[in-house]
Amino acid sequence: MNLNKYKAKSKFKQKHLLKLEDYSEDDILQVLSLALKLKKHQKDDTNQKVLKDKTLGMIFLKSSTRTRVSFEAGMVQLGGYPLFLSSNDIQMGRGEPIEDTVKVLSRYIDGIMIRTFKQSDVEDLAHYGSIPIINGLTDKFHPCQVLADLLTIYEYKKTFKGLKLAYIGDGYNMANSLIVGCAKLGINIAVASPVGYTPDETIINKAKKDAIKNNCTILITSDPKFAIANADIVYSDVFSSMGQEDENQQRLRDFKGFQVNSDLFSLAKNDAIFMHCLPAHRGEEVTADVIDGPQSVIYDEAENRLHAQNAVMALLMG
Ligand code: CP
Ligand code: NVA
Numbered sequence: 033m034n035l036n037k038y039k040a041k042s043k044f045k046q047k048h049l050l051k052l053e054d055y056s057e058d059d060i061l062q063v064l065s066l067a068l069k070l071k072k073h074q075k076d077d078t079n080q081k082v083l084k085d086k087t088l089g090m091i092f093l094k095s096s097t098r099t100r101v102s103f104e105a106g107m108v109q110l111g112g113y114p115l116f117l118s119s120n121d122i123q124m125g126r127g128e129p130i131e132d133t134v135k136v137l138s139r140y141i142d143g144i145m146i147r148t149f150k151q152s153d154v155e156d157l158a159h160y161g162s163i164p165i166i167n168g169l170t171d172k173f174h175p176c177q178v179l180a181d182l183l184t185i186y187e188y189k190k191t192f193k194g195l196k197l198a199y200i201g202d203g204y205n206m207a208n209s210l211i212v213g214c215a216k217l218g219i220n221i222a223v224a225s226p227v228g229y230t231p232d233e234t235i236i237n238k239a240k241k242d243a244i245k246n247n248c249t250i251l252i253t254s255d256p257k258f259a260i261a262n263a264d265i266v267y268s269d270v271f272s273s274m275g276q277e278d279e280n281q282q283r284l285r286d287f288k289g290f291q292v293n294s295d296l297f298s299l300a301k302n303d304a305i306f307m308h309c310l311p312a313h314r315g316e317e318v319t320a321d322v323i324d325g326p327q328s329v330i331y332d333e334a335e336n337r338l339h340a341q342n343a344v345m346a347l348l349m350g
């Protein structure tokens with residue numbers, strides 16, 4: 033498949049990006065193909081100001097480096113204005129209801145990106161507001177990250193169908209979102225998590241329907257070696273996500289054997305790429321020789337946050 037020449041099957045009708053579950057394969061491919069175009073424009077310095085005079089409110093209830101900076105820079109590149117709204121500084125952090133917050137913000141600005149805890153916060157913003165809402169990470173999903181990941185996978189592998197992605201670690205927001213994204217694009221996914229840390233059953237069951245349609249598989253196991261065998265892509269994420277810092281000591285014990293080190297990585301295909309959403313903890317979920325090694329694509333992946341999100345914003349707000 034050639035993403036540069038992708039012909040949309042239907043008009044892009046999405047109003048928000050709350051989770052990839054809501055997107056069809058065609059929607060995702062439209063985002064990725066536009067992301068490739070915008071990436072080229074960005075490199076050639078020929079970006080069209082498709083978001084001229086538009087304002088994006090960026091609400092953060094959790095920390096961020098990549099999400100904040102890539103949305104902020106992306107908005108400027110596309111001619112718009114990014115407005116950083118830390119929860120410490122807005123009334124929502126003091127308990128103002130989401131309903132009031134979004135109804136008011138809808139009168140001032142053209143879109144909201146939110147990083148929060150509950151997926152229901154994101155869904156509520158979309159329900160009560162009248163502007164596009166973009167999920168910048170919740171406890172359940174991280175769709176912007178997965179769009180960037182898919183773009184990176186395409187750049188390295190030039191296809192999606194029939195690849196195998198092995199995710200080793202916590203069955204949390206990244207695992208959930210990768211399961212959804214892979215099943216939509218026909219990528220086989222194997223997730224290895226310790227017992228008690230497996231991905232969300234409801235999400236897996238929904239994704240299985242896409243997997244059947246797209247002729248790919250979803251495997252959930254507690255055996256990292258089994259999951260990683262013959263993988264084209266190896267993915268890892270922190271053992272303790274934001275908000276779970278108190279569980280770190282327990283998690284380090286529970287995730288023993290789930291570190292992506294060179295022994296484990298050697299079981300993947302010879303030309304496998306290593307991916308990580310970042311931030312990473314070297315020596316915990318991944319060793320430095322793997323994440324800083326020649327097969328790691330983490331910085332391309334981080335860069336692609338910018339291009340994938342620019343495409344999302346252009347489609348939703350342009
Ligand atoms: N991957 C990612 O979302 O990074 P930040 O937490 O720095 O935004
Ligand atoms: N699982 C991590 C992802 C960070 C981008 C977290 O939620 O902290």
